[in-house]
Amino acid sequence: MSKPGNIFESSLYDDILLSDEELEAFDEYEKKTLREERVEEGKNQRDKEYVMNMHENGVSVLDIVRYSKLSQEEVEKIINEG
Amino acid sequence: MITDEMERKTVKQKMDKVISGEEVIEGIYDVCFKPVMDDCPEYLASLISLILGLPYDYVLENLEVSSTEHTVARVTDRPRRSDFVVNIKDKHIIIEAYKGDYSKAVAKKNLSYAFRTFEKNLDKEKQDDYKTNVEIFEINFDVMKMSFIKDDNLTIHTFETREINNGYLHPFAPKFIYVDLAKISKKYYNKEKLSKLERLVLLLVLTSKKELREVSKGEAIMEKVVNKLESLSSDPIFLTEAELEAFDEYEKKTLREEGVEEGKNQRDKEIVLKMHEKRMDIETIIECTGLSREDIEKIINEGKVG
Numbered sequence: 001m002s003k004p005g006n007i008f009e010s011s012l013y014d015d016i017l018l019s020d021e022e023l024e025a026f027d028e029y030e031k032k033t034l035r036e037e038r039v040e041e042g043k044n045q046r047d048k049e050y051v052m053n054m055h056e057n058g059v060s061v062l063d064i065v066r067y068s069k070l071s072q073e074e075v076e077k078i079i080n081e082g
Numbered sequence: 083m084i085t086d087e088m089e090r091k092t093v094k095q096k097m098d099k100v101i102s103g104e105e106v107i108e109g110i111y112d113v114c115f116k117p118v119m120d121d122c123p124e125y126l127a128s129l130i131s132l133i134l135g136l137p138y139d140y141v142l143e144n145l146e147v148s149s150t151e152h153t154v155a156r157v158t159d160r161p162r163r164s165d166f167v168v169n170i171k172d173k174h175i176i177i178e179a180y181k182g183d184y185s186k187a188v189a190k191k192n193l194s195y196a197f198r199t200f201e202k203n204l205d206k207e208k209q210d211d212y213k214t215n216v217e218i219f220e221i222n223f224d225v226m227k228m229s230f231i232k233d234d235n236l237t238i239h240t241f242e243t244r245e246i247n248n249g250y251l252h253p254f255a256p257k258f259i260y261v262d263l264a265k266i267s268k269k270y271y272n273k274e275k276l277s278k279l280e281r282l283v284l285l286l287v288l289t290s291k292k293e294l295r296e297v298s299k300g301e302a303i304m305e306k307v308v309n310k311l312e313s314l315s316s317d318p319i320f321l322t323e324a325e326l327e328a329f330d331e332y333e334k335k336t337l338r339e340e341g342v343e344e345g346k347n348q349r350d351k352e353i354v355l356k357m358h359e360k361r362m363d364i365e366t367i368i369e370c371t372g373l374s375r376e377d378i379e380k381i382i383n384e385g386k387v388g
Contacts, residue, residue: 026191034334035341042345050353054370067357067370069349 051078093328097321099289106294106315107324108181109286109307110225110263114324115179118310119166120147124303125282126168130175132279133221133238133259144170176220179286181331196220196256218256223286225263237265237280263287270297285311354381 022029047070054064064075099105107114119126127142134141148167166177178192196218239262243255266280267287276284281297285307288294294311298304314320350373357367367378 022190030191031334031337035337035344038338038341039345039348042342042347043349044345045342046346046349046353050349050371053372057366057369059370066360067353067362069352 047074048078048082051075052082055079055082093325093332096328097325100315100321100324103316104291105289106291106311107321108289109311110179110181110223111324111327112179113320113327114311114314115286116166117314118307119177121310122303122307123147125285125307126166128282128303129279130168130170130221132282133261134173134175134219136170141170146170148174172216174216174218176218178220178222180222180224192220192222193256193258196258219259220256221259221261223261223263223283225267225287237262237269350377351381351385354378355385358382358385 047068050068051064051070054067055061059067061072061075061079064070065072068075070078096105100107109115109118123145124142127138127145130136130145131138131141146169148169166179168175168177176192176196239260241258241260242251243257244251261283263283263286266276266283269276269280270284270288281301282304284297285294285304288297291308291312294308298308315324350371353371354367354373357370362370364375364378367373368375371378373381
């Protein structure tokens with residue numbers, strides 16, 4: 001296995017971890033992130049509902065792609081899972 | 083939209099059941115978690131023993147409850163607190179309990195704390211030259227489903243720290259363990275067979291005294307935990323603290339629910355406007371979206387103004 005490299009300079013350490021300032025202001029940061037994450041969850045839930053609704057109404061995959069913000073692959077995945 | 087009045091009513095209903103003696107405050111609440119772990123070392127040792135795969139007697143004998151104040155690695159760091167921190171010889175174990183969503187933000191905070199501890203035990207100049215061979219574990223008990231974990235049958239998930247580029251496993255970097263309380267709870271209510279660890283963990287989420295008694299029956303270690311939960315839940319000072327915590331949790335729940343609604347509304351607007359731009363008629367938009375004519379016309383009119 002390769003040598004580890006310096007963990008303190010790795011992408012893990014730089015990108016994943018919170019900065020000192022973010023840790024200090026964690027409560028506000030958490031609330032902001034919590035809401036942002038849920039907004040995304042709401043969009044994703046609606047995407048699934050729309051795709052299935054359009055699919056059941058006979059709209060083609062390509063047309064669903066035109067009307068939604070999703071790629072063909074994502075639309076097909078939702079339909080297959082649905 | 084959840085109002086302050088609804089918030090007060092929901093929390094009051096919860097507290098009324100505790101005051102009437104029907105229920106207890108969940109062990110996962112901060113106000114319960116620390117006293118239970120402090121006063122029931124056998125329970126704590128059983129959990130750690132089963133989660134980390136260490137002999138129970140060894141854990142109990144060497145269990146040393148550390149300050150819940152976090153290791154400060156930098157002079158500029160302010161002291162921070164974790165839910166519970168224990169040492170077992172060369173193992174440093176941070177224990178966190180969550181009633182709410184294990185959001186990316188919380189995950190980041192916990193990673194950051196664990197790495198601060200790791201940093202203190204490592205000589206930065208000589209990466210492989212560890213000051214001590216301390217192994218760091220972070221055990222997270224979480225009530226909500228963890229969005230970043232695939233939906234499978236496992237109730238315990240362990241993560242190690244690897245380099246993204248070359249997959250190198252850092253031998254002493256923190257290991258993260260997630261205990262999915264929601265899934266364990268679901269298994270219990272579906273009457274599925276529970277492991278010993280799952281039955282122990284269940285005591286952190288059940289509130290009904292009847293259920294707690296059933297689960298712990300004949301197990302001295304578990305009965306002690308239930309007694310502690312019942313004794314705490316009959317203390318008026320404790321209940322005031324628990325009520326404050328419940329309000330705080332409700333506020334976060336509201337943020338989550340409002341966030342989901344906001345996301346759905348944003349997507350409704352985007353899709354309806356896009357369909358309208360592509361000259362789809364209102365009847366077809368109604369069929370495809372399931373929205374009412376009134377809502378669709380409102381979005382289109384507002385879109386024109388915007």
